[in-house]
Amino acid sequence: MTSDPLLALRPWHAPEVTSWRRLPMNAVDRRAGAVRLDGDWRFQLLPAPDAPLGEVWSSSYVPGVWTLQDTDDLPRYLNVRMPFAEFPPDVPADNPTGVYERDVEVPAAWAGRRIVLQVGAAESVLLVHVDGRPAGISKDSHLAAEFDLTELVRPGERTVLRLTVVKWSDASHIEDQDQWWHGGITRPVLLYATDPLHLADVTVRARRDGDLRVDCRVRDAAGALPGGWYVSGELDGHPLTQDAEFDRANAEDERVSAFLGEARLRTTVPDVRTWNAETPELYGLTVRLHRADGTVADTSRHRVGFRDVEISGRDLLVNGERVFIRGVNRHDFHPLTGRTVSHAVLRADLVLLKRFGFNAIRTAHYPNDPALYDLADELGFYVVDEADIESHDHAHEIADDPRYLAAFVDRAARMVLRDKNHPCVIVWSLGNESDYGAHHDAAAGWVRRHDPTRPVQYEGAARLGWADPDVASDIACPMYAPLQECLAHAMSGTQTKPLIQCEYSHAMGNSNGTLADHWAAIEATPGLQGGFIWEFWDHGILQRVNDGRPAGRGGAGLYGNGVAAPGYRWAYGGDFGETDHDGAFIADGVVFPDRTPKPVLYEHRELAAPVRIASFRHEGVVLSNHQHFRGLDWLAGEWELSLADGPTLTALAELPDLRPGETAAVPLPFTLPEDGGEAWLTLRVTTAGDEPWAPRGTVVCLPQVRLRAASPVVRTPAANRPVDVDEDGLLVHPLLTAAPALSLWRAPTDNDELGGMAGRWRDWGLDRPTRKVVSVRRDPGRVTVVADLLCAGGTVRHEQVVTAVEEGLLVEECAELPETLYDVARVGSVFETVPGLTLWEWFGQGPWESYPDRAAGAPVGHHALPVDELFTPYLRPQESGGRHGVRRFTLSAPDATGLAVRLDRPRQVSVTRHRAADLAAVTHHDELVPRPGCVVHIDAAHRGLGTASCGPDTFASYLVPAGVHRWSWTLRVL
Numbered sequence: 011m012t013s014d015p016l017l018a019l020r021p022w023h024a025p026e027v028t029s030w031r032r033l034p035m036n037a038v039d040r041r042a043g044a045v046r047l048d049g050d051w052r053f054q055l056l057p058a059p060d061a062p063l064g065e066v067w068s069s070s071y072v073p074g075v076w077t078l079q080d081t082d083d084l085p086r087y088l089n090v091r092m093p094f095a096e097f098p099p100d101v102p103a104d105n106p107t108g109v110y111e112r113d114v115e116v117p118a119a120w121a122g123r124r125i126v127l128q129v130g131a132a133e134s135v136l137l138v139h140v141d142g143r144p145a146g147i148s149k150d151s152h153l154a155a156e157f158d159l160t161e162l163v164r165p166g167e168r169t170v171l172r173l174t175v176v177k178w179s180d181a182s183h184i185e186d187q188d189q190w191w192h193g194g195i196t197r198p199v200l201l202y203a204t205d206p207l208h209l210a211d212v213t214v215r216a217r218r219d220g221d222l223r224v225d226c227r228v229r230d231a232a233g234a235l236p237g238g239w240y241v242s243g244e245l246d247g248h249p250l251t252q253d254a255e256f257d258r259a260n261a262e263d264e265r266v267s268a269f270l271g272e273a274r275l276r277t278t279v280p281d282v283r284t285w286n287a288e289t290p291e292l293y294g295l296t297v298r299l300h301r302a303d304g305t306v307a308d309t310s311r312h313r314v315g316f317r318d319v320e321i322s323g324r325d326l327l328v329n330g331e332r333v334f335i336r337g338v339n340r341h342d343f344h345p346l347t348g349r350t351v352s353h354a355v356l357r358a359d360l361v362l363l364k365r366f367g368f369n370a371i372r373t374a375h376y377p378n379d380p381a382l383y384d385l386a387d388e389l390g391f392y393v394v395d396e397a398d399i400e401s402h403d404h405a406h407e408i409a410d411d412p413r414y415l416a417a418f419v420d421r422a423a424r425m426v427l428r429d430k431n432h433p434c435v436i437v438w439s440l441g442n443e444s445d446y447g448a449h450h451d452a453a454a455g456w457v458r459r460h461d462p463t464r465p466v467q468y469e470g471a472a473r474l475g476w477a478d479p480d481v482a483s484d485i486a487c488p489m490y491a492p493l494q495e496c497l498a499h500a501m502s503g504t505q506t507k508p509l510i511q512c513e514y515s516h517a518m519g520n521s522n523g524t525l526a527d528h529w530a531a532i533e534a535t536p537g538l539q540g541g542f543i544w545e546f547w548d549h550g551i552l553q554r555v556n557d558g559r560p561a562g563r564g565g566a567g568l569y570g571n572g573v574a575a576p577g578y579r580w581a582y583g584g585d586f587g588e589t590d591h592d593g594a595f596i597a598d599g600v601v602f603p604d605r606t607p608k609p610v611l612y613e614h615r616e617l618a619a620p621v622r623i624a625s626f627r628h629e630g631v632v633l634s635n636h637q638h639f640r641g642l643d644w645l646a647g648e649w650e651l652s653l654a655d656g657p658t659l660t661a662l663a664e665l666p667d668l669r670p671g672e673t674a675a676v677p678l679p680f681t682l683p684e685d686g687g688e689a690w691l692t693l694r695v696t697t698a699g700d701e702p703w704a705p706r707g708t709v710v711c712l713p714q715v716r717l718r719a720a721s722p723v724v725r726t727p728a729a730n731r732p733v734d735v736d737e738d739g740l741l742v743h744p745l746l747t748a749a750p751a752l753s754l755w756r757a758p759t760d761n762d763e764l765g766g767m768a769g770r771w772r773d774w775g776l777d778r779p780t781r782k783v784v785s786v787r788r789d790p791g792r793v794t795v796v797a798d799l800l801c802a803g804g805t806v807r808h809e810q811v812v813t814a815v816e817e818g819l820l821v822e823e824c825a826e827l828p829e830t831l832y833d834v835a836r837v838g839s840v841f842e843t844v845p846g847l848t849l850w851e852w853f854g855q856g857p858w859e860s861y862p863d864r865a866a867g868a869p870v871g872h873h874a875l876p877v878d879e880l881f882t883p884y885l886r887p888q889e890s891g892g893r894h895g896v897r898r899f900t901l902s903a904p905d906a907t908g909l910a911v912r913l914d915r916p917r918q919v920s921v922t923r924h925r926a927a928d929l930a931a932v933t934h935h936d937e938l939v940p941r942p943g944c945v946v947h948i949d950a951a952h953r954g955l956g957t958a959s960c961g962p963d964t965f966a967s968y969l970v971p972a973g974v975h976r977w978s979w980t981l982r983v984l
């Protein structure tokens with residue numbers, strides 16, 4: 011039995027114990043003047059919390075997780091299931107426990123002051139000892155814990171600080187989020203001092219009418235407050251006034267003691283510049299606490315945004331405006347440091363989100379790093395702040411288990427107490443995936459009473475009824491609800507709450523199909539207001555391939571453009587030797603682990619376009635302002651006229667002065683040339699000056715309108731040239747190493763796999779068909795080949811007619827799919843080229859990857875990219891690199907030799923150096939060996955991507971049905 015009282019309490023197995031001697035959470039920023047204890051600490055990893063300490067210490071970097079710092083306790087990924095079998099609140103006996111120790115020199119100047127330790131975050135139980143004496147306990151892994159050490163340290167002397175972090179606890183059962191399991195101290199550790207008389211908390215309420223109210227909570231370390239203290243404050247240099255009414259009311263209230271320590275400051279700002287995500291105007295507030303003699307005992311600084319949030323009917327309003335929520339779910343993540351993120355990393359995350367049109371973040375599924383909220387205030391994001399509660403595996407058992415009541419309320423309350431002053435926070439969320447029980451109502455009650463200025467949401471409560479007035483959710487916030495269901499609700503006449511999906515459009519692998527359909531519906535349907543894409547990051551951890559160890563902090567720079575350097579890879583579930591895991595489900599973000607954007611982001615950017623082409627008429631182009639608060643003056647434009655058979659013309663665009671919601675016609679800057687064929691007009695919109703998130707000239711959107719359709723192509727037969735086919739009827743061509751063949755299959759995407767399509771395709775044998783020639787007919791200048799593709803699921807008849815024409819070869823194809831093959835990946839041609847063709851130039855949609863149901867953000871034009879850059883390196887290799895709406899292309903060598911293809915109409919095309927089977931055969935990108943030549947797919951039809959890995963599949967209109975498919979194309983030698 012241990013003699014240590016903290017260990018004796020066994021707090022890792024006591025859900026009722028949420029903390030001991032932990033100070034109340036508050037919103038006073040103590041970073042300035044604090045001693046930062048970041049760096050290497052002495053470290054031991056024990057097998058269990060009560061195991062004896064060894065003689066030998068290693069070291070561990072704080073803040074950081076030990077699971078990425080060369081210990082044998084490696085990261086582990088499980089989504090819903092807990093990593094151990096014990097039922098709540100039990101935990102396994104094998105319970106890695108990190109003991110961190112360091113000497114701290116407490117400044118001599120702190121004599122007589124109140125000395126506080128702040129541990130930014132530790133998972134999942136923190137025990138604090140100072141010189142061997144117990145100082146405190148905390149749970150709640152993603153919020154700071156503060157402890158008053160005044161009685162335990164001596165200024166001017168050296169103290170040994172020990173932080174013991176127990177990995178598994180009763181709290182792990184309510185921190186069962188879909189992410190890696192780690193252990194460690196993930197946010198900075200600080201030591202700071204205040205005057206005994208101090209500001210214990212400051213609550214700022216700033217309304218859009220300019221009314222500012224600042225509530226101060228004052229405490230004295232000695233207990234009863236000394237008489238005569240008072241507070242003062244200023245906002246951008248203008249003094250605030252003390253609320254005499256508030257003081258008088260307190261003085262007259264017999265229940266109020268001298269201990270209450272509350273004071274209120276007020277002011278009204280005339281012509282206030284309000285805060286919103288488009289123009290995040292902030293004011294600087296300084297609050298001072300004075301002793302009776304006027305000297306300053308304590309100071310607190312805040313940035314204030316004046317704004318109102320309210321729900322009116324079924325609309326969520328910010329400053330009276332029904333703003334669209336273009337959101338993303340975001341975890342604190344980094345491929346080298348796990349859950350530890352620096353200010354620079356956070357800023358880069360938010361800057362990227364801004365550049366791709368996002369205006370909202372749900373802090374899935376716990377309060378994020380405090381710096382995120384500062385940055386969201388500053389850069390402009392609406393934040394749904396979520397409490398650190400997810401009991402997914404044992405949701406039902408825990409939601410009403412009285413032993414966990416305190417933890418639920420504690421976590422929600424501490425989040426509110428920390429983040430209440432941030433204008434960015436517009437909604438409080440009670441957590442994620444924890445069923446719905448009385449604890450949620452208790453937490454909602456606390457939050458609503460404490461902060462009546464913001465709505466509360468909880469998906470588990472909303473699930474009981476989107477319009478139910480009695481559940482703990484002011485917002486109908488489903489996850490992955492089918493669009494039809496949302497539309498039906500909005501049009502049912504029974505909707506009472508804003509409908510904003512807390513998660514939708516699951517971004518796993520090559521995904522996010524139908525995003526444009528969602529946004530068309532959202533923008534057109536009262537009651538629908540947006541949602542949060544799941545999610546920002548692919549949580550791949552940089553891993554050395556040879557020994558399977560995480561690269562950790564030493565891996566800096568060993569990745570780029572979405573891929574790991576040779577010898578490294580992005581690890582996902584199962585890659586650290588564990589047998590029970592959830593695989594690549596952790597790689598479901600809109601950015602790669604190194605924050606390289608996935609193609610979906612370009613789609614999103616366009617769907618969020620602040621200025622759009624509403625229509626094109628003869629008198630000009632009608633532009634509209636789709637923002638909620640801002641004019642167009644921060645944007646610059648350039649017109650681009652792309653002619654299919656002509657040059658691309660550009661001209662400066664004068665953007666009209668439009669208020670939100672307004673439209674205006676602007677004259678077309680070009681006379682459309684008589685010839686040149688199909689014509690597209692693009693407005694290239696960039697930032698006119700420097701924005702805090704984008705330098706001048708950054709692309710904001712690329713709205714486009716078609717000015718003229720393509721005219722039909724006439725081909726002249728050239729019967730005197732023979733068409734060369736082998737005995738199997740396969741085309742023989744000097745530039746092709748594999749003749750054009752029928753293709754019905756793609757390397758399954760994550761959506762295809764998890765949605766069940768890929769399994770069906772394998773059952774149907776589409777990945778390994780047998781080709782049987784039925785007939786080969788040779789006419790002068792023409793060969794007609796009929797072949798059957800025999801698959802377990804049915805036989806596909808394929809006719810290919812190759813005719814010599816003036817331009818080269820015309821390939822006319824027809825495939826007839828039996829009714830049994832009712833939903834296939836593609837119907838099209840695939841061929842392979844000789845090595846050396848390195849440049850792909852095309853007229854069609856681009857330049858980034860696009861698919862039939864993710865093609866709204868890729869403008870039509872002339873595009874060119876090296877073949878090696880066409881492929882998107884999704885973590886688990888899968889169908890990738892496609893371009894939608896391709897009309898024609900050339901594939902050439904540096905000496906300009908190569909081939910040219912012209913399609914009968916816009917088609918899905920991909921040019922990569924991988925066969926579908928190559929992609930499907932491997933599990934990680936580093937295992938792919940590019941082929942020397944190119945693999946070219948031309949699809950008559952290609953299945954949409956959908957989001958079936960977690961949520962709805964693509965829509966029926968994007969499926970490839972059974973029946974007859976026809977397509978044709980010409981092949982020419984350059």
Ligand code: IPT
Pocket residue numbers: 089187188375442443489490513516544595598960
């Ligand atoms: C939902 C979770 O909230 C989220 O954490 C993540 O797991 C996401 O799905 C899928 O990646 S829960 C799911 C079972 C609907």
